[in-house]
Every structure is written in C-alpha cells, then in structure tokens.
Amino acid sequence: MEYNFREIEPRWQAQWVKDQTYKVEIDHKKPKYYVLDMFPYPSGAGLHVGHPLGYIASDIFSRYKRLCGFNVLHPMGYDAYGLPAEQYAIQTGQHPAITTDKNIARYREQLDRIGFCFDWSREVRTCDPGYYKWTQWAFAQMFEAYYDNDAQKAKPIADLVARFEANGSKGVNAACSVELDFTAEAWKAKTEVEKQQTLMNYRIAYLGETMVNWCPMLGTVLANDEVVNGVSERGGYPVEQKLMRQWCLRVSAYAQRLLDGLETIDWTYALKETQRNWIGRSEGTEAQFKVVPNDNPQTLTADGKPLEFTIFTTRADTMFGVTFMVLAPESEYVQMVTTSDHKAEVEAYLDKCKHKTELERQAGHEVTGVFSGAYAINPITGDEIPIWIAEYVLAGYGTGAIMAVPAHDSRDWAFAKHFNLPIIPLIEGDYDLNEGSFDAKEGIMKNSSNAELSLNGLCVKDSIQAMKEYVTRKGLGRVKVNYRLRDAIFSRQRYWGEPFPIYYKDGMPYVLPEECLPLQLPEVKNFKPTSTGEPPLGNAQVWAWDEANKKVVDKALIDNKTVFPLELCTMPGFAGSSAYYTRYTDPHNDEALVSHEANEYWDNVDLYLGGSEHATGHLIYSRFWNKFLKDWGVVKSEEPFKKLINQGMIQGSSRFALRLKGTQKYVSADIAAEYGECDPVHVDVNFVNGLEMDVEKFHQWTPEFKDVEVICNADGKFITTAAVEKMSKSKYNVVNPDDICERYGADTLRLYEMFLGPIEQSKPWDTAGIDGAFRFLKKFWNLYQTPTDAAPSADNLKSLHKLIKKVTGDIEQFSYNTAISAFMVAVNELTQQKCSSKAILEQLVVLIAPFAPHIAEELWHQLGNTTTVCDAQWPKCEEKYLVESTIKYPVQIGGKMRFTIDIPADATSDEVQAAVLAHPDAQKWIAGKTVRKFIFVPKKIVNLVVG
C-alpha cells in the first residue's frame, strides 16, 4: 500500500472532530498542562508558511504532554479587533465585522488542514460580546480600584474614600498622578464633582490629561509600543505629540512587581532584559532647588517664600558641579519662573517644540533651548545658576526638571558648549572637557566641598551615598526610585474596538452597572470621525445611557438628568488580548471572567509560544492585567505565563528576474553579464524551482509579462537571482501552507517546518528542501507494510530505545530539528535491519505521533488499535538495551585524531593503554618519540602525548 496522505489526512481530521478527540474538561485525576499560542489577528492575506511555525511547535509539545499523561489545555482564538479591518471599512463601507468573520473563516480553514490538536470548543474572539463583556468588566474593576503602595496591592476605591473621610490624605500612600494633601474636613467639603476629580487621581483606570502620540492619518492616539521609529506601527503614518484627555491604566503602579516577577518566570534572558529596560528602574535622589524671586509673581509662593521645584538625579555626587538647571518645555514651572523680558522668546520656543512631530524630535538630536531669565540656587553651594528650558529634558520622566552637570553628562555638556555655560570638572582623571564630558560612574571626586561636606577623595559610589545622606539629613530632598514605564493610554478614537462601559454625568465618568454588561458596539452609518471631530461612535444614533431604566437609548433623549452621553472612544488592541489566556480556561462562563474552580485547576499558562515583537506591548500589559486580577481575587497566580518561547520568523526567499536596463527584455542571470546592466524584478517564488524559473508561467503570470522577450541560457533555462526578505505579498515570496498540504500533506509540512532549525531562530523558507521530509515519511510508512509478531532483535531494540531517549530529551528542550533527524537515523537503521516487529513499530508510531499525527493515527489503527493514538502511552527508554560491550575509541596522538580502536567497555586504563600501544597505527606515530603521558577518558577518548 502506498502512503496516500491525500486520503489519510482529511479522513482522520474528520474522525477527530467526530470523536471530539481534542476537547478537554477539568479532570482532577490528571495533572493539568496549559499550552498557549499567541492568538492571531486574522488578516485578509491569510496564513503563510511562517505563521504555523509556533503553532506546530506548541502542538507537538501538547501532544507529547498528553501522551505523558497530562490533561492538556491547548486552545486557539482570534484577536479580532484591529485597524486593518476598520481601514478597509472606511475605504469600502464593508462592516469590519463582516471582513473579520470572513478572514476568520479563512484562517480556520487553513489551520484545520495542518492537523492541530486545538480544543475549538473553547475558541474566543475579542470582538464577541460574550467575550468583551469581561474586557469591559475588568476595565470597570480597574476604575473602581486604587493601588495601595504600602500593601503593594490594588484595593477598592471605596476603601480610599473611607480613609479620606476619616483622615483626609494623611497616611495614604497610593499610586497617583499628583501628590495631594488635604484634610478630612476638606474632603467632606468637596462637591460630588470635586470628589470624583480627586478620586480620578488615584483610580487604576483613570481619565488623564496627558501628552499622547496623536496620529492624524489614523485619527487616533497610539500607545508608545504602537509607535515605531516615530511613525505608526500600522500604516507608517506620522505621529505628533498632543495634550488630550484620555483613559489611562496606571501600569506604573505595578512597575516594581512587574520587575520582580521576572525573577520567577522561565523566559529568555533577552526578553526579560528588554522588559527590564522598558520598565527602567533607576534609584536616585530628588532634591529641591529654590528659585531666586524675580518679576514673575509666581516665583514667590502664597506665604511669601521662594518657589521651589524638584529635580531627579542618579548622580547626587555631582551636585557641586551643577552650573545650570533645565526644565522640560511642557513643565508647569516654565510659566512660573519665566521673567517678563524673556517671555516672548520662551513662548516662541515652546510653540516650536509643540509642533514638532515625533519623527523630527527623534531625527534631529540638535541642541535647542532658551533661557527663562530666572535663576535657581544650588542648595549645596549656594550659587545662583540660570534656569533654561530645553526639549532634551522630557516632561514624562522624573519631575520634568534636571540639574545640569556638564562635566559628567554628555547631554548637559553638549548644551553647555552650545550656549557657552560653565563646566566644572568633579572627578580626577585623564579626560579633556573640551572634547566631551566624562560620563563614567567611576573615579575619585574633586572640587566637591562646602563648609559641612566634602566628597573630595571619595569614589563616585561612596559619594552618591554620602550626598544622599546629606540631602536627606538637611531636608533638601529624599531618596527616590523612578521608573521609565509610563501609564498605558487606553483610549482609541476608533470604531472597531470594545466600547467603554462609561457614561458622563456633569462631565465626570460613571461606570455602567455590572449587570448591564456587555455594552454592545453600536451600529454606525459611517466609520470615519464625525464632522465635528468626534470619534466614529459619535455617528451612532442609539448611544446614550438611560440611568433609571438601565439601557442604551437614542441620544436625542439626552437631558443630563436621567439620560447621559456614553463614552465615544473604544479600547485599544491590547485590551482584549490581556486576559484571554484565563478566559480560555472557562470560555462560556456568563457569571464570571473565570470560575474559581476553573482557575484553581487550569491556573496559568505553562508554556506560551509567540513572537518577540510583543516583548514590550502585550507581554507587559498582560502581566499587569493578571496582577490586577490577582489582587482582585479573580486569579490565583501572580504571573500569567510561566515559560515562554519566542519562535523565530520565517523569512521569505525572494526571486528576481533580471531585466535589461531600459528595456522589456529579461535575461537569465548566469548570462546577464554578456548583455549589460540589469534591474532585478520580483517574480513569484511559486513558479521558480530553486533558481530556475518556469518561463511559461512567467508569461501567464500577469498581462504585463505576456509578450516580453525572455533570453534563456545555453541549456534553455532561465535562472533567477535570490534574496532573503520579509515574507509578504508585495515581494511575491509568500508560500501558502495550503499549497504545501496539497502537494506533500500536513505531516510533511509539520515535519519540515520543525526540521528547518531551532524554533527560536529566524530562517528563510525554501520549499526545495521539503522533499527530504516527504521521503522520510514514505520510508517510515514502508516500515509498516508487513508487520509481524516476531520478537525484536537486539539491534531493533537498540535503535528504538536510542530514539526514545533522544526524542524525549529533545522534546523537553524544544529541540525538534534534532529529534527529527534522530527519527531519520532510526528509520534508516530499522529499514536496514528489515525490522517488521510489531513490538517495535507500535512504540515507534507513538513517538512520531506528536510530530506527524495523521500518519501516526493511520498506522496505529493499521496495527490493530481501536482508540486514538493521542491517548497511547509515551514509551520509556530502557537503558539495558543501550549498553555496549565494546566501545570504539578515537585515539589522539599529539592532540590530533589518528585512528579508532575497539576496546571492551569494561577495560581498565592499563588494558586500554596496552591495546592502544599495540596498535600498528600507534607505532607509526610514536616511532622515534617517547610517550610522555597517557590520557584515558572512559567512554570518550584516548590521548597520547608524545615528544
């Protein structure tokens, strides 16, 4: 019988569906194991061969774990909200839900052909109201929460209200936007709106007036991780800074926990390092600088004292070298210190900064700034130093103000040079301040003393410590930890996303009652912003909240007494993907995001597979979201993903036909030099075999190429050139998994993708190599054609158990490429041995089942089994079959391998030495020399040192 994958694969796929082979339920008799793939955004282009790489890898591990007796959860779903469907809707009027459904259907069809063991009964879609009910719910919980820094935990906002009622802000150590100080009486005296405004300062989901990345072309704000190189990640449009009132999530409250959690999870060093940098913890000092009163009345406070502002520095040791101060253009202090005679100049500068796009800001790095006319007093030296305003100081980090130490900070140095400000060296050493600053955090201090403190002679590290103590003691400042991590901006001015369950009363947001969720996305006639510049939801007619009747009503009814306007923004892409892993564990629960029972059993993800591009987006947001849910008592684990593997990208291997410059003639690459200069033109890889192009198909490809002249080489072949590029439609290098399944079968596709190399590594796709995997499966199949009950030979057992050992170890390490080559070796050996023993074959088929499930299931049944191979038992390696009676030792003489010799495994060192020296080849190399040393490493090697 021939290996007929075209018949076998669909038959078993249908059978698995019929038998619900991959459906899992809580089963307390078995240990759980949760394998998750990052769910895809269903794009219109469908899957190419790169997409399933991670899915195949996780599928193998899932099947392996199941064979080892685990109850394996392996779900799949869709990150279905997203910009492309909405952009398409704007262009064509096609509702994004329709596009999305169509794309999902296509994805599903493609995924189904590859034979994954997904439990589709647990599928989720982020755009499904039954799903986004819980995205909205989680947001509502965050709205009703604040972060208690002392407890390091989110708590109900009601607790905070109680504390305000009792003691005002005294004793409250909560994450907030601005430090507030008020008494219980002051709190009680506040109006409802004022109270709401105050609480907004503490809520984990809050409305904040913040600088955002505004993308005019997309008509929406973007998160930092959605802006790449100063332009939008989607579409590559310009992005500018704009102050807007936006929903934000107080991710920064969790900065320390996000950092600490990294120690407890099994992720790659590189990925953890990326997150550490993104969180950007830095320990430093905050210090107060007094402003010298000038003609700006705000330089004096209400009680007549000089205005002070706070700076943050990690180099407290350099305070003696501060020669000027710098404020960020957005700093509130700019208006408070600027003198009247500098006002015009300052205003002009601020205006210039404001209109710079993110791209211009990043590209330039030119030194710009303006003097405010004001001076501050260095608290350590008492010197008056000028206050400047410059865009190199960022409003969002630290306090938006710095003390400049030009001698030891390259940015301050560049600024000082440009504006001719003094530079005072503070560290001994061999450096030239005319050339640049000395930034290293090392060396011995000088020029650093006042009447009470001298750092001179101390090293940098000790000086920082000494200055911290001094500043704290003198009440000049405090030790402070700063994080680079910012709060996540959570509003998008778009249609295709989760609506916020929020309505506005007296301008303040209120959450819809929990029982009213989900708040369904309304229908709109137009997906563009409204004529008044409102987000697309402004086009919805039925979009107002009737508080009394608890329902969505026509916005014509808004009276701001019982009917109120609903929020017009929607949530960003990461909203729906932040807790999907936990929803899979209880996907149909209408009462809760996840039941305690389901969370207790399935817990968090044991193995997570996905691309490294999510390092600073999804993987931070989900960790944050999960920590919040843990504080809220919804889930039990602090971290969502225990182990994470980043699969590499499959790159495209593009092909180019060479076109003679300025003509429509195409010439084979090997003879192109004879014809003159050529331009490479992308041609579709699907009609190029290796480098040889099918000329006929080229002509048929598009009308453009129908009648062009093609010059072949002497053999009548047309040779193309090749290059590795990203796999994309525009480069005509996309290879579709359906085509591979059609030609070779899903098992071959799976095997080949894994055989290509280590999963984490990126590599170009080359269809040419797939024949090897296909041939292997045919050889594998042939082994099973005449199974017998014959007892296995020692060689059979050795080949099998060697394989069991290798494959088991390799799967545990996700080294699938080496596991597959071990299969190839074993099958070659067993074929050579003419092995037909069922005892061997039955175990062999279980071993390959995770990799090639269809052929395994077929052969498993052909061997007479009636239940699925998925529930077989993973074979155990018996060492007794592997023991060798003799070992082939390589013999090195003078450090070089000269020959091998067979020696009994139990030979003693002396016996080995005698045997080696007696060997004729040894004599050849030793002749005329003396053996100075004899090295024998049992089971490894023999080495003779001669001289």
Added chain:
RNA sequence: GCGGGUAUGCUGAAAUUGGUAGACAGGCCAGACUUAGGAUCUGGUGUCGCGAGGCGUGUGGGUUCGAGUCCCACUACCCGUACCA
C-alpha cells in the same frame, strides 16, 4: 549611544556542553532500474595535495593532553531601544 543575539561546507544545520567538526537533510556528481517523469535505489561530496599528509568552525591572542565550545581583544550582520538625568 545602550541592551540582546548571531557568525560552522554550495544551502538548512548538528556536535552527548571541553573529547573523532560537518550528524541529519537539501543541492550537486557518478551509477543502477526504468525505454528520459520533478519517481525509486546505491555510492561520492569541507579544502589543498598524485600521495603520505597538511589546513579548516568570522579575526587576533590565551588557557588545556585536547577548544566550534572556556578566557581576553576585535570585526561584520540582525533585532530591540533611543536625549530616561
């Protein structure tokens, strides 16, 4: 700048973690069977040399009986990040 990663035949890669470099595949070459099909099977294939043998894992040093693997210095490429005080 900073952080991370990679570098081995014509190609994808392997090397039990300090022990025969190139397993396993693809490609190519030769042959067999087929009366030319992108089928199957066998053998060969790092490089120089007729040969014995020499050389060979990005470069240069070092440690070791022995280095792709460890240490030091450097180069190239890829990814992330970007005035974070």
